[in-house]
Amino acid sequence: MTNAQTSRSLPQGFIPVMLTPFLESGAVDFEGLKMLTEMYLEAGSAGLFANCLSSEMFELSESERLEVTQTVVDQVAGRVPVVATGTLGGSVEQQADFVKRIYNTGIDAVIVITGLLAEEQDPEEVFETNVKKLLALTEEIPLGFYECPVPYKRLIDSKLLGELVQTRRIVYHKDTCLDIGEVVNRIKATEGFRFGLYDAYIVNATASLRAGAAGLSCIQGNIYPELVVWICNHYNDASRTAEADRLQAFFNDSMDIVHTAYPVIAKYCLQKRGFPISLYTRREVDALTEEVKDRADKLLAEADQLRSELGIDSVFKSSFAVPLK
Template identity: 55%
Template sequence: MNNSEKGFIPVMLTPFKDNGNVDFDSLGKLTEVYLDAGAKGLFANCLSSEMFELTDEERLEVIKHVIKVTAGKVPVVATGTFGGPVEAQAEFVKKVSDTGTDAVILITGLLADEDEADDAFNERVFRLLDLTPGVPVGFYECPVPYKRLISPEQLQQFVATGRVIYHKDTSLDLEQIKKKLKLTDGYNFGLYDAYMVHAVESLKAGSAGLSCIQGNYFPELIVWLCDNYDKEDLKLEVERVQQFLIENMDVMHNVYPIVSKYFLQKRGLDISTFTRRKVGAFTQTVSSQIETLFKDFDRLQKDLEIRLAL
């Protein structure tokens, strides 16, 4: 995981059975879909995974299952902080690391309250690193419980420890991303952008790749973009893909992740639309919007001759 090789890191869904239990069979099939699509890594136990609705035991079981199915083909990162004293968070970080993850992800909004200064956040990060010697980590600027952004200068400090190898950026700010890339240049570190509105420009600026919810609809399309964003002979096609992602941003975020599970159902994956998160009603209007998205993607995929994973 570094900025020299572009790749897509899916923020993985957690399939559930209709009774609400984790569906490990479907999770295995979904993991294989991501891999077959060309993902360069996997982010398990994240917000798209409904991590806050899982128990600690379920979190660890999900991570272990993904690692088992992946069988070393690509790196796997997974969230390891869920609030409370730093000492308690560190203990769970070690448990997540013991599953075999390549890095344990720290949720920025759970290491300091919203009204606390950056100094308090920095202190807890360094304290957590001290309590988890040798464990590679990364950051996720998760919007829950609130979005705490890391400044370029802060990120430089953390990456300089040699322990931080991954960062999922949700700043939505291309200039901030460019500064983060400049200040962390030369380290074994990868910045992955979540914001598809400037996906192409972020890749051109030097980000390691993309880590976005759009990959839970059509991972092949995000892989294609990572592979072809800078090819002059495909400039028009790249612009078309970028515009497609921009135009469908709201549709893909509405009632998510129910809608992405429904989309994958339509693509042929045996997955229930059940979610534990309360995300709103999956209405006929929402269903119709996803039907249109499915048709538009089908047309785009055929025009670009993208091989589908399912």
């Protein structure tokens, strides 16, 4: 079982955790999803992470998870790699079965939720045993890890991550440890293999990239993707150090508001920037109050100013009259 691009490493850069657009009826807006896919690509994304927590994966049905992922794969049409979550609960055997099913949509790697391969109280040995069982049950399918905060956050020991990468089956890791020292340990433990660590914690963006991270997979890219792409491209540019530092300070200062009422706030920000997306969500989140909207508006104004200073064209300059597959 081989997909077109599994022989190569996932690329350096920004791999956004994709939103799922919904109609006001609550149904998935598949035409909107195609346009959203184009938006991420136009912003310069190196790959796409479909069917993730930002996609409201736990609120989608099994068939919707497959159809959402298939829609993204078909729209991308091989332009960049696509990964998607393939373990959403059940026994290891059940998770392995869905890994195979979602891989057959044509994605480049299937992402494994670390908190679903062992109970929170289980020791590391249980997690390790179940990971190796999943590997054995899923043939040669490329996999990745996501330290998702739901149902609980299980962090992978760097030594174990290094051992698993040596199987040559693990190609992606969405890192949520929040600890730059541990990020460095993980990068060192996995050197020399077809593998990339993508940090979700934008506070550590430049530090992680300079330490050797392959890129970023952060929710901020659902509000100002151009700025996340810029930092991935210029973090080590000596002539733009001051600009990179200023952008990093902006990322740090905006952490709180970006996480407020998420993912509704991200959809609100996309609306304000001219993208046609409903605010509908299936998740229970904090209210998008007028105060929150005001803070989001100020965030967008500052992001606009930064884009102007950095000479970045807004991805929303077009009307999104894109050719849909």
